[in-house]
Structure formats: structure tokens, C-alpha cells
Amino acid sequence: MRRKNGIGGKRAVLAVMMFLGLSTLAAAESDSARAIRASTATVPTNIPGIRTYAEPPKGFNAVTANDVELATYGFPPRPDKQAEPDHYALWERAMKLARARSNGELRTVPSSGRTIIPAGSSALPEMVEPETTGPKQIATTYASGVIVTSGQKTFNKNSINNVIAEITVPTVEFPLNTKVCSGEGYVAISAVGIDGFVFNTGNGYGYDPQLEAGVYEQASCSGDLYYFAVVGWQGGYNVAFNVNPGDVIYASAYTSGGPNSGVYLEDMTTSVYGAYSVMSSGIVGYTANWIVERQCCSNNEPLPLANTTNIAFGFGSAYSASDKFFYPGSQAKTTEVLNMTDDAGDQTIEQVFQGSTGYQGQRSLWFETENCAAVNGCTQ
Amino acid sequence: MHRQRKFTKLTALVVIEGVLLSLTTLAMAAQSDVVRALYVSAAKVPTNIAGIHTYATPPKGFDPVIATDTELATYGFPPRPDKQADPAHYVEWERAMKAAKTRWTGELKVLSSGRQKLISSGSSRLAETVRAETGPSQLSTTNASGVVLSNTQTAWSGEKSFDLILAEFSVPVTQFPFNSNCSQDYANEFTFIGIDDSFHGGANNAEVLQPGMVGGIQTAVWCNPNQTTYQAAFGWAPLALLSTFAVDPGDVLWAEVQILDANDGYVYLEDLATGTLESYAISTCEAGVCTNLRGRTAGWTVSRGCCEGPGPNGEWPLANTTHIFVCMGEAENGAGKLFWPGSQSPSLAEVLYMLDDGLDQSIETVSQGSSGPEGSGALLFSTTGCAQSGGCTP
Numbered sequence A: 001m002r003r004k005n006g007i008g009g010k011r012a013v014l015a016v017m018m019f020l021g022l023s024t025l026a027a028a029e030s031d032s033a034r035a036i037r038a039s040t041a042t043v044p045t046n047i048p049g050i051r052t053y054a055e056p057p058k059g060f061n062a063v064t065a066n067d068v069e070l071a072t073y074g075f076p077p078r079p080d081k082q083a084e085p086d087h088y089a090l091w092e093r094a095m096k097l098a099r100a101r102s103n104g105e106l107r108t109v110p111s112s113g114r115t116i117i118p119a120g121s122s123a124l125p126e127m128v129e130p131e132t133t134g135p136k137q138i139a140t141t142y143a144s145g146v147i148v149t150s151g152q153k154t155f156n157k158n159s160i161n162n163v164i165a166e167i168t169v170p171t172v173e174f175p176l177n178t179k180v181c182s183g184e185g186y187v188a189i190s191a192v193g194i195d196g197f198v199f200n201t202g203n204g205y206g207y208d209p210q211l212e213a214g215v216y217e218q219a220s221c222s223g224d225l226y227y228f229a230v231v232g233w234q235g236g237y238n239v240a241f242n243v244n245p246g247d248v249i250y251a252s253a254y255t256s257g258g259p260n261s262g263v264y265l266e267d268m269t270t271s272v273y274g275a276y277s278v279m280s281s282g283i284v285g286y287t288a289n290w291i292v293e294r295q296c297c298s299n300n301e302p303l304p305l306a307n308t309t310n311i312a313f314g315f316g317s318a319y320s321a322s323d324k325f326f327y328p329g330s331q332a333k334t335t336e337v338l339n340m341t342d343d344a345g346d347q348t349i350e351q352v353f354q355g356s357t358g359y360q361g362q363r364s365l366w367f368e369t370e371n372c373a374a375v376n377g378c379t380q
Numbered sequence B: 001m002h003r004q005r006k007f008t009k010l011t012a013l014v015v016i017e018g019v020l021l022s023l024t025t026l027a028m029a030a031q032s033d034v035v036r037a038l039y040v041s042a043a044k045v046p047t048n049i050a051g052i053h054t055y056a057t058p059p060k061g062f063d064p065v066i067a068t069d070t071e072l073a074t075y076g077f078p079p080r081p082d083k084q085a086d087p088a089h090y091v092e093w094e095r096a097m098k099a100a101k102t103r104w105t106g107e108l109k110v111l112s113s114g115r116q117k118l119i120s121s122g123s124s125r126l127a128e129t130v131r132a133e134t135g136p137s138q139l140s141t142t143n144a145s146g147v148v149l150s151n152t153q154t155a156w157s158g159e160k161s162f163d164l165i166l167a168e169f170s171v172p173v174t175q176f177p178f179n180s181n182c183s184q185d186y187a188n189e190f191t192f193i194g195i196d197d198s199f200h201g202g203a204n205n206a207e208v209l210q211p212g213m214v215g216g217i218q219t220a221v222w223c224n225p226n227q228t229t230y231q232a233a234f235g236w237a238p239l240a241l242l243s244t245f246a247v248d249p250g251d252v253l254w255a256e257v258q259i260l261d262a263n264d265g266y267v268y269l270e271d272l273a274t275g276t277l278e279s280y281a282i283s284t285c286e287a288g289v290c291t292n293l294r295g296r297t298a299g300w301t302v303s304r305g306c307c308e309g310p311g312p313n314g315e316w317p318l319a320n321t322t323h324i325f326v327c328m329g330e331a332e333n334g335a336g337k338l339f340w341p342g343s344q345s346p347s348l349a350e351v352l353y354m355l356d357d358g359l360d361q362s363i364e365t366v367s368q369g370s371s372g373p374e375g376s377g378a379l380l381f382s383t384t385g386c387a388q389s390g391g392c393t394p
Helices: A007-022 A031-037 A067-073 A086-095 A358-363 B006-023 B033-041 B070-072 B087-099 B374-376
Strands: A050-054 A137-139 A143-149 A160-168 A186-194 A195-199 A204-208 A212-221 A225-233 A236-242 A247-255 A258-265 A272-279 A287-293 A310-318 A336-341 A350-352 A365-369 B052-054 B138-139 B144-150 B162-170 B186-195 B196-202 B205-209 B213-222 B227-236 B240-246 B252-261 B264-271 B278-283 B297-303 B323-332 B349-355 B363-369 B377-385
Touching: A031 A067, A031 A086, A031 B052, A031 B162, A067 A160, A086 A160, A137 A160, A137 A204, A143 A365, A160 A186, A160 A287, A160 B323, A186 A225, A186 A247, A186 A310, A186 B138, A186 B144, A204 B213, A212 A236, A212 A247, A212 A258, A225 A258, A225 A272, A236 A272, A247 B240, A287 A336, A310 A358, A310 B162, A310 B323, A310 B377, A350 B374, A358 B363, A358 B374, A365 B323, B033 B252, B033 B264, B087 B323, B138 B205, B144 B363, B162 B297, B186 B227, B186 B252, B186 B323, B205 B297, B213 B240, B213 B252, B213 B264, B227 B252, B227 B278, B240 B252, B240 B264, B240 B278, B297 B323, B297 B349, B323 B374, B363 B374
Parallel strands: A137 A336, B138 B349
Antiparallel strands: A050 A272, A143 A287, A143 A336, A160 A247, A160 A310, A186 A212, A186 A287, A195 A204, A212 A225, A225 A236, A247 A258, A258 A272, A310 A365, A336 A350, A350 A365, B052 B278, B144 B297, B144 B349, B162 B252, B162 B323, B186 B213, B186 B297, B196 B205, B213 B227, B227 B240, B252 B264, B264 B278, B323 B377, B349 B363, B363 B377
């Protein structure tokens, strides 16, 4: 991947400084800064549709930088300190730790592919469901986790425009007591996302991810183990940088509804980070997702789930431009809680534990690999 | 070490147990006194540490999920939770039992930085916490962060004392604070569940937490030579903390601590990612002098070791672990009543924040929830301030 020397970025900063002034904006990111964010992602990567940002100058301090500078160098927008104090605290912590920008080539993860959605199938939020209390519980072979819904079908101020979480990197392995392996081996992806949705296949439920930021873990048939921070778009994953078991990854996906959205990834243990602009037409901020998923697809079935024992999501939250907050502990009836089953649909293989109230109850999720994905392996 | 008094008791108890329980799997409401006693008497395999015994290796093909309660006790597997009364605990127990593969058989090592006897005899808590009217009380200490639940027991009660605590811990990457350039030679961190942790007044009028009967993880980092260790650890902290098998960052450790009677505890540790496990019975008696357990507190804490470090009470610098996730936390009293780290009871719960040696900044904070499985059972610890970046000046 080529990285420009930042001159273009500096020009953009100067132009916008004249327009906006140099002060640090306390409010949420302005429309102008959003426009800058889209226009300054001028550094091409080796992957079409994904661009990155100029390297910030030495001594650049993201915490004290103004919004234009943040946008110019691809740092996530500064949350409103008054309206979103928790989000601000997380952002500030991540910005203070950001030290080494990843500048390696992006690599496409093999077998990345989109879930095949049968013709005529529909997203679950459109379905009329029987009256229930609390989140809708859904079993799917593809994913486990929580989907919250803004209800916005076009992008506007009430759309979800930012989703974050801090995600543990677990030890990845085969299911205990099995050596059966084929193809890419065993894979798990843990990610935050915008606009991922559940669809009815007519024979169960599927999950279709859209914009994602997260962690990819793979136990390959050769015995090699891989851990990557990844940028995801519609089920395709590109490796931003390597991470290690035991690390904690700050993952943020954000959008302003334009043709490009943003992904910011930071390994909070090593301080390596990457910022990307992703061509993502059609994002409307309808849902926010905190998900562990299987990679699609081999013979129209998702790849076998890796045994990750447990994955924790902390500090999960999502926001709209109108400062509406969404949490993975949501108990709203429109919230969907997914639990992943094996291919036969007869046993849960990745279960999510959700809370409801209190800081941890609202913001954290705990995922467990279970049954045949944990021990003995699942029959394909 | 031999414990002959326990050995003779074992023979008798096995016979009685065979008659009473007929070796069937019991879905009992609470662990029977007979089985509880068996956890003491069956631990007859000596270790290299006085007062600590382990259990016989189970026969090949042994399956703890379908084993009788007597068999579980005989081989040192944690008691089967009541499937009806505590289904969440049962599910986690079953999962851990299915993953259990390899019993660790190495020598125990005394953690030189883990001796927690930093409390002088006769010292007491600075002052009883002024309880909040709503929600848990907030308390700063120089050595611990987390949640501690307290009852009013002054002596062991088979009914009212806390007698069981458990949780699953993520094993974090451990390092020195960012940008500290080896300004410290050594730093450590303990993630523990414990019963009978206690508070005492330390130097500079700061509160100090003394761990009690504990199990969990100890990690440490050295500057020269550069080295990091990750160990499952346990102990009756006033006597000694001990390391067992090595764990790795990214793993998840299941820990369960039980109080069996006024002078005996039980600890089970299992790395859920590798299936490595070990369990121990611990006596609180040393050289004929016994400390009585009370089952007064149950705590989920992150602490730093002592007692020869540069801190005001001999604390060592806290290692930077970024975040530690503690999940599926639960405690129980002898009557089977359940308690959680997300407790919001003003009369029960205290939330601890760890301060640096200068008492002027938090270096380990904890986020608590309140309801739902994650809200009640999970805690998220964060290394902050000078322990996260820059290093803390003694």
C-alpha cells in the first residue's frame, strides 16, 4: 500500500481552517468536517473501495486536535463531551494510546464472500411478529450477538451513525478432541457493524453483515493460528494489521450516509491503529450490530466456527447524530438477540449473554463457544 | 504432608456416603454436609506446600458430567450445581467439566511477591464504611479494585456464611505502563475471586484489602531480563499465595473457591482454552495454629502484590493489563442464596478503586452492571492513570 507524505492532507486542512476556524469543536462532528473526512481519504490502498488517510505529522495529538484535523488524518470523530460523556471517555482513552499507524498492505481474507440471500427473502424487522416482551430471540447458523434498530430507512439525524466496542482477542483453536479439518479451517469474526441484518430464508434465518470493524481469528488446517484486525464490507474482510491473543481491540464503524463510511481499529495493548474509508453505498444507519459470526461461505454454508472459548465485548454503544444512544444490552422489542447454531440447527454453538441495566449490563456482551464447536467438532 | 486424621475419616465417610447416596447423581438443593466433608478428607495427595493437598487422578474415561457427587468430591472436581435452583451456574459447570482434559501435576511455587500478609496483627479497618443510601458504597484502596460483598458473620455458619464463589477471567496481555521505559524493574497483577477478603487500615490512612481464600490468575513482568509470566494461582493469602500451571494471554480461566468448614477451603482452577485443571484443599492451620474462616465476604478483585515493593504498604507497581473481563461471577451462602458482583445492595456491596502510591489517581477501575446476566455477573477492569501510561512514581 502506498502512503502519501501528507502534503495533500495539509492543503485540505488549510482550506478548511479558513472555512471553519481553528478552534476545537465541542459539539458532534459538523457536516463540514464530515465532508472533509470523506474527501481527505485520498491515500489509496491495494483494495478497491478502501482508502486511508495521510499520516499525521510528528507530535500530532488527536485529543487536542480540532475536528478538521481529526477528519483529515482519519481519526474517529470526537464525541460530544456533554451529551455523550461515556463515549467521550472511551474515545479519549483510545486517542491517547494511538501511537503507531499501520501502514502494511491490506490483505483479503480467503473465502470472504457474501451470504447468499434467497430471492424473495426479507429482513426480519419488516416481518410482523407475535407480541413479545424483550428482545426477539433468533437462532441462525451464521451469527451470534445483538442487533439494535433505529427504525430509519433513509439516512438522517436519527440514523445510527457510529458504533463502538472494545473486543478481546481470544485464543483460537479447533474444537477440543478433533483433528478434522478442511479448506480454510475454523474461523470466527467478532465485530461491530452498521446495517447488518437478519433475513428469513424460508427455512430459518440468515445474517448479512454490512459495514464492520473487528477481529478475525482462524485456526488453519496446517495448525497455524491467525489473528487480524479487519475491515469488513458485506461479508468480505480485509486485514488491516495483526493482533495477538489477550489484546483488546477498540473497534469503531461510522457513517454519514454518503457513499463512503469509516472504520477505525486500534489495538489498545500495542497502540497500533488504522483508519479507513470504505465505499459503502446504501448505508442508512438502520441497525447497529455487535456480533460473532462465521465466515461465508463454502457450498452455501458458512465456514466451521473456530473454538474461541469466550469473547468479551465491553463499552459497546451506538449513537445517532441526534444524540440518541443504543446499547447491546437493549431490551427493546425491536432488538434482536442472535444465537448461532450448527449447520443442522440442532445445537447452539456460539451463545451470547446480554445484560440489561447498569453500566456493564447495558454495554457488555459475553460470547461462549459451546457444544460441538467447543468439543468434538460439528458434523458438516 | 500427611493428614492422617483426614485419611481415617475418608474411609468411614466413603462407606457412609455409599449407603446414604447409593452413588446416584443427586440433583440436590445444596451440597450435603457429608459430601462437603468428603472434599476435605479425599484430598490426601500431598503437595510440596504444608497445609495444601490435592486429589487422586480420576480413572481413565472418567466423566465428571455424569459422575456421582461422591466421585466428584473424591477426585476434586467442583460440586455439581443445582440445575433447577441455579441453572446458569449449572450450564457453566457442565461446560467446564466437558472441557476438562489434563490434570496438572507440577510443583507449587510460592509467589515471592504474592505474600499478602501485609496487615499487622490486631490492625483493623480504618472505619466502617459509611454505607450509601442507594447503590453500593465506593471505596478507594492502595492495592485493589473490584467488588466485595459483606455479610455480618463473625463466625463460620453453615447457613449464613458465604461458602462458594466463582467466575471466569480473561487472561490479558501484561506489560509495563506505556512510555515508562523500564522505570520500574517489576510489576504484577492478581485477578482473584476470594472469600474472607478483609479491609485494614494501611499507611497514609489508606484502606488496604487483604485477600482471603482465593483463586485466579497472577501475571508479572520484569524489565531486566525482559520477561512476562502468566500463572493460575490460589491460596489462603494470609499464609501464602501459590502459582500452579501456566496460562496464556487470550485464554479464559474458570475459578471456583469453596469454604468447606471453619478451617478448610477448596479451590478449583481450569483453563477453559486448554482444558488444563487442578484442584486443592487448603487448611488454614499452620504449625497447629488455626485461623478461623468466617465466610464474611465474597469478592471479585484485581490487586497488586506486596510486601517488599516500593508502595506505602510494600505494594509492588501494578502491571498494565489494559482490560480484564470477569464474567459469570456468582457467590452463594450455605442456604443456597445467590449473590452477584453486580449487586446494588447498599448494605452488601462495596465497589473498590485502586489508587497509586501517592493516593492521587486511580490506577485500576472497575465497571459494574446491575441486571441481566451480563449486568449482574460481569465486571470490566481497566488499567488507568500512571499504571497505564508513564509509570507511577513511588
